[in-house]
Amino acid sequence: GNSVTQMEGPVTLSEEAFLTINCTYTATGYPSLFWYVQYPGEGLQLLLKATKADDKGSNKGFEATYRKETTSFHLEKGSVQVSDSAVYFCALDNQGGKLIFGQGTELSVKP
């Protein structure tokens, strides 16, 4: 079946450090891939998406590239800020809008 696996957290970084959160997936066909962010006490916000192989999604300095050969969609940011502290979820959509999420990775950025 379809599944998403993310690196375990929490991830703790200093401000301006480089961020990578790994995400791999298992799916048949060609799913769309997403990163969502959840701030404390809030719902999920779409951060970026990619709909086909080799697409790069980007937003607010975050990037992720859809790698079909490695079934991966790793999230990166060159210089994190304290305000980036949140839980990040990788997700796929392979069945008409039914998102399958990873378990989430908590990011904590210290000043």
Add this chain to the structure above:
Amino acid sequence: ETGVTQSPTHLIKTRGQQVTLRCSSQSGHNTVSWYQQALGQGPQFIFQYYREEENGRGNFPPRFSGLQFPNYSSELNVNALELDDSALYLCASSADRATYGYTFGSGTRLTVV
């Protein structure tokens, strides 16, 4: 654009009771999905409605049911509540998921005691 609004924000119920959670989507959002997010976990898909008809269901028992209304609002109903139903319930809606993806509400935190 008013976003997706869920009510109530918090709710405490007793085991065996029934609960109704509500979601108000943006105008034109004809697809709505509901998710259950247990503490420390990713959201799990419950079901989806498209133009007021159920359009797919996750691995949840029939005591989880829903409705979608013509005014872009929807409900999630849970009967015979169990302790394990304690979670954050998220509503997500879309006008065209291929282009815009889904907009999530802030959720309803349900505690079953």
